[in-house]
Amino acid sequence: MHRILIVEDEEIIRSALRKLLTHADYDVSDAGSVDEARSRYELDGFDLIISDLRLPGAAGTELIRLAPNTPVLIMTSYASLRSAVDSMKMGAVEYIAKPFDHDEMLASVEDILRRTATPEQDTAGENSTGEEGATAEGDPSRIMYGQCQAMQSVFTLIRKVAPTETTVLIHGESGTGKELAARALHQLSPRARQPLICVNCAAIPESLIESELFGHEKGAFTGAVSARTGLIEAADGGSLFLDEIGELPAEAQARLLRVLQESEIRRVGSTQSRTVDVRMIAATHRNLRAMTKTAEFREDLYYRLNVMQIRIPPLRERNGDILGLAKRFLQRQAQRMGKPDISLSPEAMRALEQHRWPGNVRELENAIERATILCDDGMITPALLDLDTDGSDVHIPAGLLEEEDPTPAPDPQTSNDLSLEDYFQHFVLENQDKMSETELAQKLGISRKSLWERRQRLGIPRKKG
Incomplete structure (x- = not known):
């Protein structure tokens, strides 16, 4: 079993990452700073060190020097991207931006351990995984x-x-x-x-x-x-x-x-x-x-x-994959939240299969996470999934188009033919030159993140500058 050390000063992130890696069958230890890690553990005894870039006291890159024989994966916010590049020049094996996707983190860890494995570890891995392990090396399904x-x-x-x-x-x-x-x-x-x-x-x-x-x-x-x-x-x-x-x-x-x-x-x-x-x-x-x-x-x-x-x-074209993905996400979330007996009701499974998933796999993962948090009796129902029905993708508050200067009323037939996505696109393009992203999101009654995601989905470019 591979040994991994997490060095992260934020308890929430450290705990979540520890659970994620533990459930993936890694032997995980953790520390809140470089000094704590150095005093508590023999750093070269680990197969991988995952460290935040910015820590109390010494920076996470100091671990590269302290553990020259152990690969170091640096976690950083996007704002610190330049520092992450500098850390790779110092010897970090890879960096990952926070907040990270769980699949992305597990794929990175697996990739690093595979790249840095000794011949003895490779042989042991082949012996323990058998035929499946022998074919996994060239299989994209290890990641997707x-x-x-x-x-x-x-x-x-x-x-x-x-x-x-x-x-x-x-x-x-x-x-x-x-x-x-x-x-x-x-x-x-x-x-x-x-x-x-x-x-x-x-x-x-x-x-x-x-x-x-x-x-x-x-x-x-x-x-x-x-x-x-x-x-x-x-x-x-x-x-x-x-x-x-x-x-x-x-x-x-x-x-x-x-x-x-x-x-x-x-x-x-x-x-x-x-x-x-x-x-x-x-x-x-x-x-x-x-x-x-x-x-x-x-x-x-x-x-x-x-x-x-x-x-x-898109997920709506992947017949048969929706429930498979949902069950994988549910298993992961149930382990993270200490609800091992949670499951999907037949009605919830039908709702998942019938939904159009405009946000694709990311939307599915978010729905499962939300339902897992809210579920108290071990059974996820459609109400807990809280899936948007077709046509309610964009929430438009009453009076959104009211202006100080009156404008001619739109033609009713034209209004009936205008979908909510068309309306969203029209409103953003009309107002983005005079409103900030925050103001646009507030007017539409959504978060800045939702505004950005809908821009991506609909292909609406942000205003220049």
């Missing part, structure tokens, strides 16, 4: 779940393209598991022992995207007090996953095209180019081909990226 024909086709394509150096474009709606597909491509490739750097292009401010991707020299712009390594350079030798690549601004698209064509980058403010060896994996929920027609996306970059396309089907 899918029994339906559509997902089996995805797995087949991943197995074929992973060993190559081909650039891959993953297409799928928000919440379908595009990042998990990218991890499968990386872990089944010859680059598996090198880093996989994941970047959400939509989450980085436009003014910082070039600096984050390509790095910058000292003094390149106001606030550049020291030189920084970019994410592409940090992925040298490994893979770079660019999620929501359709959100890249035009300048960054041109620079990325050069990376794909010449395998070269130039830091912001530098006159010297650097050669990089990076396998590019991109993902989007938008129609990039249509965006090239409106000049929102470079046509030459589109053709460079679209060498091999993998489409992740």
Whole structure:
């Protein structure tokens, strides 16, 4: 059994991560700081150390020096992404952004342990897992779940393209598991022992995207007090996953095209180019081909990226997978919350199968987690799932469109033909130039996170700047 040490000062995160790894059959110890970890444990006795970047006293990267023979996985918030890249330069084996997805964390841990396993551990693993373990090494289903024909086709394509150096474009709606597909491509490739750097292009401010991707020299712009390594350079030798690549601004698209064509980058403010060896994996929920027609996306970059396309089907098209996923999520949540005897009622299972799942797998996981928290008698009912019915995806408060200046009343027939998603899209596009994201969310009666997710699903770009 692999031994893992968690170093995290926040008790809630430390406890949740400890339960997650314990239920995955790892021997887990924990500490609240580097000093506590050093005083309580023999650090080189662990197979993996998972540490927060920012800790009381010494930073989590200090563990890289204190345990030179043990791989260190750094956890960081997205705001500390640059520090995470610096930690990888110092010797961290990988980083993961908080809040992390449970499947993503388990996949990362499994990948690191597999990459760093000694021959003796590999032999022991084969002997203990038998035939299933022998075939799991090349199976994407270790990372993603899918029994339906559509997902089996995805797995087949991943197995074929992973060993190559081909650039891959993953297409799928928000919440379908595009990042998990990218991890499968990386872990089944010859680059598996090198880093996989994941970047959400939509989450980085436009003014910082070039600096984050390509790095910058000292003094390149106001606030550049020291030189920084970019994410592409940090992925040298490994893979770079660019999620929501359709959100890249035009300048960054041109620079990325050069990376794909010449395998070269130039830091912001530098006159010297650097050669990089990076396998590019991109993902989007938008129609990039249509965006090239409106000049929102470079046509030459589109053709460079679209060498091999993998489409992740939405959950509503994955017949037979909904209940399988629900039961996996329920088992995990039940273990985490100490409710081992909880189950789905027949009515709840029918409700799950009949729902359209606009938020896909992520929405399903959230529904199961919510129902598990609320369930008191061991049986989850449709009421506890609290699934939105068709047509109520967007809540619009009364009087939302009231303006100081009266406007002509809309034509009734036109109003009847306007769906709530159309209404949401119309309202956002009409008001985003004069309202902040917070104000838009408040007017719509939803959270900022829900506003962002619906933008992604409907393909509504954020206003520039």
